[in-house]
Amino acid sequence: MISSPLIPVAGGYIDGHWCAADGGQTFPVINPATGDVLAQVARMGGDETLLAISAASRAMANTPTIEKRREWLENIASALVKNRDEIGRILCLEHGKPWREGKAEVDYAAGFFTYCAANIDHLKSRVLEERPRGCEWRVLYRPAGVVGLIVPWNFPIGMIAKKLSAALAAGCASIIKPASKTPLTMIALFALLEREVQLPAGWANLVPGSAGAIADALLTHPDVAVISFTGSTEVGKELIVKSAAQVKRVALELGGNAPYIVFADADMDKAVDQLMVNKFRGSGQTCVCANRILVERSIAAEFSKRLTIRVNALRLGNSLDDETDIGPLVDRAGYEKVRHHLTDAMAKGAQLVAGAVADALPPPLEKEWGGFFPPTVISGVNRTMACWNEETFGPLVPIAEFDDENDAMLKANDTEYGLASYIFTQNSARAQRFVEGLHFQHVAWNTGTGPAPEAPFGGMRQSGYGREGGIEGLFEFVDVKTSPVGI
Ligand code: NAD
Numbered sequence: 001m002i003s004s005p006l007i008p009v010a011g012g013y014i015d016g017h018w019c020a021a022d023g024g025q026t027f028p029v030i031n032p033a034t035g036d037v038l039a040q041v042a043r044m045g046g047d048e049t050l051l052a053i054s055a056a057s058r059a060m061a062n063t064p065t066i067e068k069r070r071e072w073l074e075n076i077a078s079a080l081v082k083n084r085d086e087i088g089r090i091l092c093l094e095h096g097k098p099w100r101e102g103k104a105e106v107d108y109a110a111g112f113f114t115y116c117a118a119n120i121d122h123l124k125s126r127v128l129e130e131r132p133r134g135c136e137w138r139v140l141y142r143p144a145g146v147v148g149l150i151v152p153w154n155f156p157i158g159m160i161a162k163k164l165s166a167a168l169a170a171g172c173a174s175i176i177k178p179a180s181k182t183p184l185t186m187i188a189l190f191a192l193l194e195r196e197v198q199l200p201a202g203w204a205n206l207v208p209g210s211a212g213a214i215a216d217a218l219l220t221h222p223d224v225a226v227i228s229f230t231g232s233t234e235v236g237k238e239l240i241v242k243s244a245a246q247v248k249r250v251a252l253e254l255g256g257n258a259p260y261i262v263f264a265d266a267d268m269d270k271a272v273d274q275l276m277v278n279k280f281r282g283s284g285q286t287c288v289c290a291n292r293i294l295v296e297r298s299i300a301a302e303f304s305k306r307l308t309i310r311v312n313a314l315r316l317g318n319s320l321d322d323e324t325d326i327g328p329l330v331d332r333a334g335y336e337k338v339r340h341h342l343t344d345a346m347a348k349g350a351q352l353v354a355g356a357v358a359d360a361l362p363p364p365l366e367k368e369w370g371g372f373f374p375p376t377v378i379s380g381v382n383r384t385m386a387c388w389n390e391e392t393f394g395p396l397v398p399i400a401e402f403d404d405e406n407d408a409m410l411k412a413n414d415t416e417y418g419l420a421s422y423i424f425t426q427n428s429a430r431a432q433r434f435v436e437g438l439h440f441q442h443v444a445w446n447t448g449t450g451p452a453p454e455a456p457f458g459g460m461r462q463s464g465y466g467r468e469g470g471i472e473g474l475f476e477f478v479d480v481k482t483s484p485v486g487i
Contacts, residue, residue: 002038006086006188011042013190015055016201022047032096032328032370033318041183044209049217052205056146056173057223059202063171073117079196080110091156091185092319096327097282099320109161111453116169135484142479143171145225148218152231153179154285162468163228170477173203183208233462251466255391256419259412260290264299266424272306274448283326284395288420288450294411297401308354316372328370335371338394341387348385353377413439418460
């Protein structure tokens with residue numbers, strides 16, 4: 001069992017109080033590296049969600065000033081940075097990622113609160129310079145209402161930071177549903193909100209537990225104005241359908257299938273370096289991980305050779321061990337998906353380049369908790385394979401070759417997803433054509449970096465809609481009102 005000063009209760013937090021589930025039910029949180037049960041957390045449902053919505057509605061009866069909201073945001077950022085090590089430790093124990101990544105994620109999370117605090121003045125009302133119809137036109141940014149925030153397990157503090165920072169900046173109280181694999185990091189955040197930020201009761205409520213029941217309560221309650229969801233495209237589609245009954249606004253950050261394109265004129269060592277960081281962060285369990293590596297045919301063999309040296313040097317291990325480069329996959333389903341992508345590709349003609357051994361491909365995982373999957377590189381990948389069409393979410397690097405610019409563009413865009421993409425070339429005119437032509441929201445040129453708090457990020461196509469980060473993200477939870485004044 002985990003012991004931490006930041007986990008006072010393995011429960012929810014509603015209306016300023018820690019609480020258990022009404023019926024006393026709990027669910028286990030498991031360390032994916034060891035199978036140890038870290039905690040038994042309250043399994044809440046619809047009734048507790050309704051209490052949380054009432055608390056949030058009451059809190060919103062008085063809109064706090066912009067100055068007060070800025071102060072909350074700044075204090076949350078400071079509290080996160082001050083408690084980086086302990087939050088990072090909790091996060092790594094329940095997720096399995098290496099500790100240095102866990103601590104970096106806490107800083108990344110703090111960055112969203114800092115950015116919103118510094119830019120909250122964009123939410124002040126303004127008067128248009130133009131005066132159509134002889135009127136003075138005012139534009140107001142009002143809090144949309146109570147918001148429901150549903151987050152995944154792969155960035156236990158990063159994903160909620162994007163949403164909660166924008167919600168508080170807008171003046172919206174929230175109901176937060178954490179992922180059931182990683183609720184402890186969220187509990188630690190709430191301990192900070194209570195002790196170090198003194199966020200008043202009702203402004204942030206934590207309801208861990210049954211996803212369907214909690215989401216249904218949020219979707220059907222008239223006080224809930226926006227549901228912001230990060231997770232799989234499958235669940236996102238379900239939310240779109242269910243939100244229709246009340247024309248509920250949904251913001252969706254969904255899955256990806258990122259192409260990583262390397263031209264013969266690229267700085268190859270840089271392309272390899274950046275791929276190592278991009279692909280193996282969180283054991284490959286991120287929505288912006290390179291999913292299909294497209295390499296120009298003339299350099300494919302050399303690229304694979306240089307990549308293989310790096311991949312073979314990676315060390316798998318427990319998250320809190322300083323030597324660890326890659327932790328376990330989060331659970332059996334995650335492990336089996338990567339295994340399926342590997343065996344399917346091999347059966348369809350892909351070749352093993354690094355990592356797993358052909359005569360002993362990783363065996364099925366019998367336990368339910370996480371498993372260590374060897375970082376693996378395969379070549380000869382094509383569009384008939386599952387790893388081309390689906391998000392792998394694991395440390396498998398599938399390499400396909402392309403002949404020319406046109407071929408690269410067609411192959412990269414051969415997916416219904418549209419989240420992140422990467423291109424490596426020294427040719428700036430070509431890079432510009434790809435920035436325009438790739439149907440992905442994030443198009444990185446000569447870098448494997450994902451999103452930053454200062455820049456808008458989100459999906460196109462089946463990767464969803466809505467933006468988080470940047471000035472655009474500040475407007476996610478406001479209603480934009482217009483008031484022409486006759487003068
Ligand atoms: P998931 O969809 O299974 O779960 C996400 C959250 O939704 C969890 O809290 C879960 O409990 C909840 N949930 C599950 N079923 C639900 C339902 N029927 N109604 C409402 N909520 C429900 O996703 P996951 O496995 O936790 O996360 C991995 C996915 O998230 C990947 O596809 C990844 O690409 C995506 N992701 C996207 C982004 C982005 O910014 N676009 C960022 C991180 C992760």
